[in-house]
Amino acid sequence: MPVIERASIRRILDSRGNATIEVDLFAPVRVRVPAPSGASTGAHEAQAFPKGGADESVRIFKEELGPALKGRDVADQEGLDRWLREADGTPNFSRIGGNLATAISLANARAAAAAAGQPLYRFLGGRSAKKMPFPFGNVIGGGRHAVGGTTVQEYLVVSQGPTVAGNVFANARVHHLLKDALSKKFPGEPLGRGDEGAWVAKLGDEEALALLADTCRAAEKEVGFPVRPAMDLAASEFFRDGKYHYKDRALTPGEQVDFLVRLAKDHGVYAYEDPLDEEDFEGFAALTKAIGKKVVIIGDDIYCTNAERLRKGISGGSGNAILIKPNQIGTLTETRATVETARKAGWATVVSHRSGETTDDTIAHLAVAFGSLGIKTGTVGGERTAKLNELIRIEEELHEGT
C-alpha cells in the first residue's frame, strides 16, 4: 500500500463554535478527518485536547507528529496506533490530545481504504458489512446540552423499519410532530433547540417521556413500523451526594432503578443510556437484571469505549450494550478491540457522535463496518444529517451490490 507523503493540520470550528482540529493525509490521494468534542464527558475518557487546547495539538502535530508520519505505510494501522500511544506517553492522551490521535488514526484508515479503492465501511467490515444500524435520534433535550431543559440529557426516537432511509425520515417526522405538540402545549412561548438540535422546553422529565411516547405512537401509525422512545440520562451529571437530583425529586440509586423500571413499563422505553452514575456497576447490573431482556441498557460514560472497563461490566452483567465514541479512547485499533469484546459477549454496540460535531461522516461507515445495532447521531442539523445522509447512500450502494 502507499506511504504517507505529506500530512497537514488546521484549527476549525465545531458545531458549538469551539475550536477543534482536522488532519489531512496525502497518500498520495488526500483524505481529511476532523475530530468532534463532548460536553458531558466521562471521567475515564481520553482528554480531547492538552492544556493549551487545540492550538497545542496543532503545535505538537506541526513540530513532531506530522513530519514523523511521512513514509509510513497506510496498511499498518495497528503500528500507527501503537506509535500514537507511545508518542503521547500518558494513559489518556493528555499530552497530544485524544482528538489529535483520533483524527490521525481515522485519517490513516481513510487513506488505506482509498488506496484499496473501497468505501471505508467495506474496507473495515469486509463483505459481512451489510447490516444497517437503527438511527437513535435526539428529539428533546436538556442536561449539559441546553439551558433550561429537562434534567435528563436526551430523549431519543428509534425508528425500526426495514430501511435506514425510512428510519431516518421517520425520526425526522417525530422531530416535526414534537414541534407542533410543544407549540400547542406552550402557546406563544419561544421554543429552542439544544446543541444536538433537540427541542428544549420547560418540561418535567416524565412529562417529556410521555409526550415523546405519544408522538412515537402517532408516527408509528403513519409509517407502519415500530417507532420507539429511548433516553440518554447522562446520569453522572445529576448524581451528587448519593442521589439523583431531578427538578422535583431526589432519588437514591435503588429508587432510581425502580423509577426507570416503572418508566420503561409505562412508556414502552426501548433503550436507556447511562441510566446510573458512571462508577455504579452494581446499579447497572440491578437494572439489567430487572429489565435487560426487554430494554437495551447502554453504557457510555461508564465504559468510555474502553475494553478493560467493558470487560468488568460484562463480567458483572452491568448492561447489555455499549456506546462507541472513537475519540473517547483515541485510536481506531482500540475502538475495534472494544467492539470485538462487546460482540464476543453478545453485547450490542451503538456508534455515537459527540455534542460538538463537524460535518465529517466517518461514524456512519464505522457503524456499518461494526455491524452495530444503532448509530446515535441526532435527527436534524447539518453536522448530524451529514452522517444520516451518508447512511442512506451506503444503504443504496449495498442494494446495488457494489
Ligand code: PGA
Ligand atoms: P457528549 O454527550 O458528546 O456531550 O459527551 C453525548 C452523550 O452523552 O452521549
Ligand code: ZN
Ligand atoms: Zn451519553
